Amino acid sequence: MVDNEQALTAAEAPRARTPVRWYILVFLAPATLIYTVFAIYPIVESLRLSLFQPETGERVFVGLANYARLIGEPYWAEQFWNAFKNNVLLFLMHMLIQNPIALALAAMLSVPTLKGAATYRTIFFLPTLLSVVVVGFIWQLILSPLWGITPAFMNFLGVGSFFKPWLGLESSALVTVTLISIWQYVGIPMMLFYAALLNVPEETIEAARIDGLSGWAIFWKVKLPLILPTLGLVGILTYIGNFTASFDLIYSIQGGLAGPDGSTEVMGTFLFRTFFGFQSQLGDIYMGATVASVLFFIILVGVGTYLFGVQRRLQRYN
């Protein structure tokens, strides 16, 4: 800091000639440095590592051989495609269940005559703030056949015979985990939709009403087209979250093996085991870097589609 201070006065003396504005560097340096070293460098270095393999203690460049193994060798390919398929399903379920619920809640909350909107809004957002570990365990307890809360509740409703240990069954585990994730995170898209709906100009709605449109028609024909950019934003956020952050919930509820029998495996749990090792499986830095790189390209495709496809079309639409 002191050095820079001196440099500044030295630089400012011959003001007539182009002075070196050191203060710009001072303002930018800390953020740029930390961000480059701990965010950008590791991502680039991981991409690079995916092109190497260890041989007799040294790193040897192997080109795309690791990628070929990932989709070619049955041991890797089976896990990879399973994780990828589950991740796509997870994303689609969030898009088809979470985001419509969020939109419906936001639409109701944004009705100007509704009483208590602020209270509802506050409560619906609460689960979002809790740690995934806590949320995962709460639902594990509630759905556990041991405690018996859910069977008792279902008996009360007269549908007790339908109870199953959903988290433990291969056929229902992924759907159940998805519903838990939706329970926790529905508040985020809800808030984004809500903010966008509040932003729809009152005159536009009034004009539609004068034209004789009903409440439903106003929502579908006037408000929804106006908040399309937010739909796009929610879409890409859901996409990124599902492919990277879903690890936390699944690891908390189903463990590192993403059981039962890999039925809740996602790219995150696959990456974790590949890179870090789990139980008897040894960690593999290079294959881990390869899985991370594939994930990087998946995200890139999503963000690219959003920026160049969805957003541009939306802008033209507007």
Next chain:
Amino acid sequence: MLVKERLSSAGMHAVLLAYTALALFPLALIIINSLKSKRAIFGSPLALPTGESFSAEGYASVLTNSDFPLYFGNSLVVTGVSLALILLFGAMAAHALSEYRFPGDAFIGIYLIVGIMVPIRLGTVALLELIVDMGLANTLTALILVYTAQGLPIAIFIFTEFLRSVSREIKDSARIDGLSEYRIFLEVVVPLVRPVIATVAVFSMIPIWNDLWFPLILSPGEETRTVTLGVQQFIGQYTVNWGAVLAALSVAIVPVIVKYMVFSKQLIRGITAGAVKG
């Protein structure tokens, strides 16, 4: 018409109340049962604790048998220091980007916010190597540096958007008064950005406090565990002791609920304002 409107309003309240129950019921269930004896937890899980079934045993075993205070301290240090660095460095960079024109400014502006779209987790493999090489494995410093790097892009984005909308006049008049650029930042810009600090803080804080991935990989050691990792490990060990597990969960939930009730107005205003901008 009026009857129809009243009906639709009643219908909406019915749906919203049902969702309220769905959102709150699981939390209430955990907190209520954490205050009961083991027999009552299983015998009548839906009942409130009475004089007979009341028991704080679970809390006692959480607070005596474990290192929760330590984990709590770790989480506070990591979240607090990361947040302070994100706010300071983020505001400094945003100030430079919004105030000065210099060669490469557009590139640096984009470079610094790319991280919003590309999660830092994708670099975990190389990040762990780097942290080990630097001798920072199993330290809180490692987490602080990583979370600062992770939080900077969104902070810089929000601060820059905000500062661009602020009039230049105040800064220019300070300049005429002969203030150095550093003093302009400290005495003019910092007070100016105060309204968006809450927004940035919330956006940065929640993911740091709740993160499981980096504590698990970078600092899983007994001494450096965060609350999130600590709860995860604790629950894994004590699945038989239901009272303790429920108490541990409540210990993790209640502070968040209390904090949320205090700050919810600012937080929601921040989110909606941020969303409108984006």
